[in-house]
Amino acid sequence: MSVLADAPRTLKVSQLHPCFGREAHNKYGRLHLPVSPECNIQCRFCSRAFNQEEERPGVAAGILQPAQAVETVRRALALCPSIMVVGVAGPGEALATNAALEAFRAVHAEYPSLIKCLSTNGLMLPDKADSLIEAGVRTVTVTVNAVDPAVLEKVVSCVILGGKRLTGPGMSVLPERQVEGIRRMSERGATVKVNTVLIPGVNDDHIEDVARTVSRAGAAVFNVIPLLPQHELAHVEAPGCGELNRARAVAEKYLNVFYHCRHCRADACGIPGVSDFSRELYGARMETFSHG
Numbered sequence: 001m002s003v004l005a006d007a008p009r010t011l012k013v014s015q016l017h018p019c020f021g022r023e024a025h026n027k028y029g030r031l032h033l034p035v036s037p038e039c040n041i042q043c044r045f046c047s048r049a050f051n052q053e054e055e056r057p058g059v060a061a062g063i064l065q066p067a068q069a070v071e072t073v074r075r076a077l078a079l080c081p082s083i084m085v086v087g088v089a090g091p092g093e094a095l096a097t098n099a100a101l102e103a104f105r106a107v108h109a110e111y112p113s114l115i116k117c118l119s120t121n122g123l124m125l126p127d128k129a130d131s132l133i134e135a136g137v138r139t140v141t142v143t144v145n146a147v148d149p150a151v152l153e154k155v156v157s158c159v160i161l162g163g164k165r166l167t168g169p170g171m172s173v174l175p176e177r178q179v180e181g182i183r184r185m186s187e188r189g190a191t192v193k194v195n196t197v198l199i200p201g202v203n204d205d206h207i208e209d210v211a212r213t214v215s216r217a218g219a220a221v222f223n224v225i226p227l228l229p230q231h232e233l234a235h236v237e238a239p240g241c242g243e244l245n246r247a248r249a250v251a252e253k254y255l256n257v258f259y260h261c262r263h264c265r266a267d268a269c270g271i272p273g274v275s276d277f278s279r280e281l282y283g284a285r286m287e288t289f290s291h292g
Contacts, residue, residue, distance in 0.1 A: 034088075043157075046230075064267075066106065100118065115138060122143070154202045186219065
């Protein structure tokens, strides 16, 4: 049984969710269900992969089917009873298909006390807000790397919406929908965290604009993530501690800032920084293909 059943109901998300608050970070576990292989945007730093070696977002041992979600949660809780959170964080975009919603509905029916958490680029969030709430999702992380279209073009190469491939100024629909999605989820009672990848020379002078904008939309927590140089931005040097601290200080004028991000895989299982049961949980059981 999850320890959530014994947790006081008055505790805040920051005290229970290891990716939202420092009080919970080294105390409680989280499980990521890698049910979402496809993506509907292409970030210039993103390279999805299937392996068991890399410790970063966008990577999983393989793809889990939504029908396997409940059994996976059961096995994960046996390995790590301290798991408080069941989330979907890829390895693609969680709302590019209905797989994440299907998994959440099944898990929520079987384990209603566990926190359900979604990580998304936010493109489809306005359309899926009501469905996510109905499926038990109460915490959402939205990755917002730019709210200015001119900066966005340096971070994202294309957006796929309604069957159309958008580039250049047409991609301004992404931040517009991200902000609207944050607003809708927060109005429905969800706690929203915003992740921003800090890219030196690209959006390092844009952090305040992002933090101010998402705060006004209802976001509660902000997380500055250092760039992992790869794909089109492999030549850009990762930001140092000084750059990260300056960005966090700017963001902290508008929201609570989370300082303990671990760049977790899309199939993570365990207490961040303390335990890792992903190989025991998933091992060789996974399908290693992507539809996207």
